[in-house]
Structure formats: C-alpha cells, structure tokens
Amino acid sequence: MSMAFEGLDVSVVPRVYGANELGVLAITAPGEAHPRVQYAGGELFVGLDQAGDRAAVTEGQAEGWPRPFADVVASAVATASALPDAAEGLIVIEDEATASAVLIDPSRLEGARIAGAPVVFGFARDRFAIVGGDDESAAVRVLDLAEELYDAGTPLVSAHPIVLTDDGWAPFPWRQGFPALEMRFERVLRLFSVRAYEAQTAALQRPDVRYIDPKIRVLDTGVTTTFAAWPKGVASLLPVVDNVIIADSSGEGTQLSVATMDQFLEAGGDAIVRTGLSPLRYFVPGEAPRTS
Secondary structure (H helix, E strand, O other), X not given: OEEEEOOEEEEEEEEEEEHHHHHHHHHHOOHHHOEOEEEEEXXXXXXXXXXXXXXXXXXXXXXXXXXXXXXXXXXXXXXXXXXXOOEXXXXXXXXXXXXXXXXXXXXXXXXXXXXXXXXXXXXXXXXXXXXXXOXXXXXXXXXXXXXXXXXXXXXXXXXXXXXXXXXXXXXOOHHHHOHHHHHHHHHHHHHHHHHHHHHHHHHHOEXXXXXXXXXXXXXXXXXXXXXXXXXXXXXXXXXXXXXXXXEEOOOOXXXXXXXXXXXXXXXXXXXXXXXXXXXXXXXXXXXXXXXX
C-alpha cells in the first residue's frame, strides 16, 4: 500500500517477525532504530517494510506518521492474496503478505476446510502452515515440513504454534491437543532453538565473552536432546539446553563431566546470571576467551 502525507509518498508491505529476531534487533537496532511491530500472538509479530529497498519501518519513522501504526498495518494486509485452499486438512502459505493478513485479520480463515480451531505455525516468513486443532494427521505433515525447512537451512521464525480463540490468537497447548506427537514436537522445538541461537551468536558475538551454541543429540530411545560444551573458567553466554558438558583443562589433559541444565545452574548459584537476551542465555563468569 502507499501513503501520502506532508509531500511524501511511502509504500509499505507487511513483514513477519519472530520474538528471537526482535530480541537480537533490540541490541543491534535499539530505540528509534528498532522495527515498529504489532503483536499477533505467541512469538509472532507483524511489522512493515518500505516497498522499494525492503528496509524496516522503525519506531522513529512510525512515530511521525499521522495515522496510527495499527491502522497502516491493517491497510497493508487488506490487499493480500486470498488464503490458499486446504489440501487434506493442511493449508500452506508461501506469501508473506497473506501470512501477515491471517495474523492481523483471522476472519480470513472463515470457511477454511480444516478440522477444529485454526492452529497456525509460523515457521518462516514465506512458509506458514495452518491445520485444525482436531486433525492429528495434518499436524504430522506440518512437523515434517518443519524438519524440511530446518534441513534446507531456511531462515526460521518460530516453531511455537498459536490457536484462534474467542479472544484472538493464543499459544496452542500441543501437549494436550496432540499428545501422541509429543516427541515430534519436542524435536522440532529443539531444532528451531538451535538455529535461533546460531543466528544470535552470528549477530552479537564479541571478543570478551564466548557465545556458546547448542548442539543436537538423538538418544538411542529416539528422543532429541540439546547440549552445550562449556570450557570451565571462560566467560561465556550459555544457551538453555538439556545438558551441559563441562570441559576442565586446569590439569593434565581435559576432563569432561556432564550436568543437566538445572544442576549446572544450581551449582553455579548467584554467580550465574540470567540475561535479558532472546533466546535466553545465562552469563557464566570467567576469563575472556583466548584469541586464536
């Protein structure tokens, strides 16, 4: 859509954001430089890009507009394409404007051929999936799609689904909705968390502290877990994982030990500080990392 005011003509298009991306931008582009967004639900937000260079509309820019930001967003999504038809209970949206429109105007889902309340998975800016909350078989295909996107290296947004309620979008209680798929959901959530931490490290890494990324480990039982290796004595920002491997090089050779995340935090006590980073990290004090 295009807006004209004070002699300026500004064309904007909707843009999907996830909470983790906004968490990074809160540091790299704070204050007036931060993208202006409208909260949708769960970890999903809708902002605006300038149509030409796709630069984000920032807090500072939107503050000077004569129209409320929410009104401009509503106008921007109003011209989005219609919702694709469902295929065997699954709707896949590959257009970011349409995905944004569903988040801002859920009435677009009226008449969708899905079984149960609409459940939205905002996996990527160009890949939303919608199923009914009563359709387990469609949910299986959604989780397959999530793994395909992860394996393809697609920039990811969120693995946390939201459901349409009488009060709008709300987190979908997948453990109650699809209890038979708990292991699959846990796996996808861990895969997406690894990718989110990797993106955070790439954007925020600094020489005085080590950003430690999590890794995936699949147990013999088929359960997917995450772990992170902490070099003892090194100032680090540790991700939230299932297990922490402590590498102690203070003596001869390197001694390894393993603790659950809760055990590690309990052992560190007040010395370990919960940060405000998103995704969440804990600061573990120590010496600055050695430069290679």
